[in-house]
Amino acid sequence: MYFHVQNLIHDIVQDEPDPAAANALQEGLGGQFGEMRTMMQYLFQSMNFRGPAAKPYRDLIQGIGTEEISHVELIGTTISRLLDGSPGYQGKVTDPLDKAGSGGAVPLEIALDHGNIHHYLVGAQGALPVDAVGNPWSGSYVYNSGNLVLDLIYNLMLESTGRLQKCRIYEMTDNKTARSTISYLIVRDQAHENAYAKALESLGVNWNTLLPIPKTNAEKFPEVKKLLDLGLQSKQYTFDLAGQSEAGKIFQGLSPSKDGTSLVADEQAPTGVPSVIAPERMEEFAPGLDPALLELIQATADMEMAEVHVSFGPAKKK
Structure with a gap:
C-alpha cells in the first residue's frame, strides 16, 4: 500500500512564469529517462521481484520507486507553476476573454511561440505526460528483465542518464522555480546512483572512479552545492511505515561517489513542505x-x- 502526505518532497522557489523552461522540464518528467520512467520501472521491478533471500535488494528498489512517485509530483507541480499565469494577461476577470487587457496581451497569445502549445490547448497551463517535443510517455520504456544484476545495471544507467539530462536542463534556464527543482533532482539522482552502485558492489562490481555520472563541479551549480553540503546525495529513505525494510543492509558504508561521505538509510521519509493548490485560470476556462x-x-x-x-x-x- 502507498500513503500520501499532502506535502511536496522539496520546496519550489517562487519566480516568474516561464513556459519555455516548463517545456524543457517535460523531458525530465515524461521523457525516456524522466521521472515517470523511473517511477514505473522500479515499481514494476519490485512488484515482480523473485527470491526471498534477496529481500534487501527488493526493498531498496521499492523504496527508491516510492520516492520517484514524489518526484513525479514535484516536477509536475513545478511545470504547472512555470505555466500558471504565463499568458501575461493584464485584464480583469470580468473583461471579455477575447479582448487584450490594459497594457497586456490577448489571453493565450504566448502559447503560439513559447514552449509547448499543448500546455495551453490540452493541459490548461499544467504538466502533461509527454517529453519536451510532445511525444506521449510510453510503457515500453520500462525495463524489467527479472534478472537482478541486469535490472540493477539498467537502473544505474537510467539514473545516470536522467541526471545528465537534468544537468543540461539546468544550463538551459536561469529561472529560480525551475532550478530549485532541477537541483534537488540532480542530487537525489546521485543518491540513487549510489544506491544501485552499492548494490552492484555487493554483487562483485568495482566502480573505482566512474561515479558520479556525469561528474559536475558542485560549485558551478550553487543550488546543487547547497544540497550536497547537507549530504542529500548520500541518504536513502525507506518510505516504510512498518519498519520492515532491509534496504539499509545494502545502502551503507562509504559512498561509491568517492566524495568522502557515508551512506545512510535510517530515515523513513523527508519532512517535505506544504503543498498548495494553484489559483483558477479563467482564460483556460478552468475555474x-x-x-x-x-x-x-x-x-x-x-x-x-x-x-x-x-x-x-x-x-x-x-
Whole structure:
C-alpha cells in the first residue's frame, strides 16, 4: 500500500512564469529517462521481484520507486507553476476573454511561440505526460528483465542518464522555480546512483572512479552545492511505515561517489513542505467550482451532517 502526505518532497522557489523552461522540464518528467520512467520501472521491478533471500535488494528498489512517485509530483507541480499565469494577461476577470487587457496581451497569445502549445490547448497551463517535443510517455520504456544484476545495471544507467539530462536542463534556464527543482533532482539522482552502485558492489562490481555520472563541479551549480553540503546525495529513505525494510543492509558504508561521505538509510521519509493548490485560470476556462456547484456541495454537506447529528448528536467543537 502507498500513503500520501499532502506535502511536496522539496520546496519550489517562487519566480516568474516561464513556459519555455516548463517545456524543457517535460523531458525530465515524461521523457525516456524522466521521472515517470523511473517511477514505473522500479515499481514494476519490485512488484515482480523473485527470491526471498534477496529481500534487501527488493526493498531498496521499492523504496527508491516510492520516492520517484514524489518526484513525479514535484516536477509536475513545478511545470504547472512555470505555466500558471504565463499568458501575461493584464485584464480583469470580468473583461471579455477575447479582448487584450490594459497594457497586456490577448489571453493565450504566448502559447503560439513559447514552449509547448499543448500546455495551453490540452493541459490548461499544467504538466502533461509527454517529453519536451510532445511525444506521449510510453510503457515500453520500462525495463524489467527479472534478472537482478541486469535490472540493477539498467537502473544505474537510467539514473545516470536522467541526471545528465537534468544537468543540461539546468544550463538551459536561469529561472529560480525551475532550478530549485532541477537541483534537488540532480542530487537525489546521485543518491540513487549510489544506491544501485552499492548494490552492484555487493554483487562483485568495482566502480573505482566512474561515479558520479556525469561528474559536475558542485560549485558551478550553487543550488546543487547547497544540497550536497547537507549530504542529500548520500541518504536513502525507506518510505516504510512498518519498519520492515532491509534496504539499509545494502545502502551503507562509504559512498561509491568517492566524495568522502557515508551512506545512510535510517530515515523513513523527508519532512517535505506544504503543498498548495494553484489559483483558477479563467482564460483556460478552468475555474474550478462555480457558485451553483459550491451551493450544491454545501447543501449536500448540510444534509449529511444533519443525519450524523440525528444518529450521534452534534459534533463537539475543539
